[in-house]
Amino acid sequence: MGQTPIQIEGDERGGACVFVCEHASNAMPAPWGDLGLNEAQRAAHIAWDPGALGVARALAAQLDAPLAAACQSRLIYDLNRPPHHAGAMPARSETFDIPGNQDLSAQDRLTRTDAIYLPFHAELRALIARRLARGTVPVLVTVHSFTPVYFGQSRTVELGVIHDADPALACAVLEEALEQTGLDTRLNEPYSAADGVTHTLALQATPMGLPHVMLELRNDLIADEASQSAMAATLAPVLRAAIARLSHQAGEAA
């Protein structure tokens, strides 16, 4: 339990954004171990968001922003779900049973919540609150990836742009991505807040009134370091322009 559940990079950076990658890692450290999964399963999208960390890290560098990334597999605790959600410690993910998550006791759920969920979100909260206290309202950007084939169905969307309560930044990112990139970009696809996938935004951005967006990238487009860097190079100006649109609108309203 001694292992930290969160890695923060670039806390000293002063850019407008804070990046979060809740599904950065497929590590399954003690005391949980491999949850009864084989190597191929542990490498698959059920265990993490392949490619998301590389994109998030490159974007954070380009936008001079901090990055908070998870250090354990989402199958041990999915940081984008609250502790009472079945998906927080899923017994099944897509077509796979997760042996080590069957019949978890209340104490098992409590132990994982204490070891992973609470410290991750407390440290992220602190990172954000300290910026607020110093007079900066950061923009929260969470970076995810999704599998190109889900329950046997192919997905054509390449970039999903998802929001929690405030759609302003997501709409601006959508418009900029459609203008600037050739990516098949959709709002609130392949899923949306109604599917319960915006917990981090709901917990960390909405109560503070932070502009926010969740970026979902189809993982076949970011399978290696070169394509992750290229995607970050594509998305960095999209984010910059979208944030500038918000600032411009705020200026007009003031």
Next chain:
Amino acid sequence: MGQTPIQIEGDERGGACVFVCEHASNAMPAPWGDLGLNEAQRAAHIAWDPGALGVARALAAQLDAPLAAACQSRLIYDLNRPPHHAGAMPARSETFDIPGNQDLSAQDRLTRTDAIYLPFHAELRALIARRLARGTVPVLVTVHSFTPVYFGQSRTVELGVIHDADPALACAVLEEALEQTGLDTRLNEPYSAADGVTHTLALQATPMGLPHVMLELRNDLIADEASQSAMAATLAPVLRAAIARLSHQAGEAA
């Protein structure tokens, strides 16, 4: 800075509610001290919610529920406001200037945020998340008091029932209070979420989908221990019946 900003009572209690009293105390400990206020000002509603802790403590005992209470004055840090809100460390409250809160530096704001806001809300989050992990969805009830005369205007409302995103419990409490008590009870008075007074609910209840309500009592009705106990005895069955209504509605919907 070593002093804890939160006091949790009855963490082992198993009732449906979690009570919170963000403005429980008018204590002004070192290193902040009296902020340049005289004794009468430090005893006034600007420094705390007089009577609220007594009501919250008695309600928590009657409903077998834990209570999380603040240990410092709201003038040092108002736990019901985010760190970038002017009211978090107000330079002025109603008709009073707060000398010790003039021209706070970014470092001053950061120090108070780190010492009070972050640990209070992290411990409250943990208290709630541990109940969720064990399979219980608690009901969050925050207890406040308001001054009968504000900016020279008398207020006739006696019990304000305020909600954040989900009005269900507040509406049920309103109906039960009107049926069961003689209190002048109003929904979202003397202020509402639109006035930025529901930060604790927005931070702790809404992201988790917790039923929630903020109770605002006119402080002349709860000026001593006897009236605080009497108010709790009045409100306990109101809360019980309101929660039962929600459970009944949830049962019908299921």
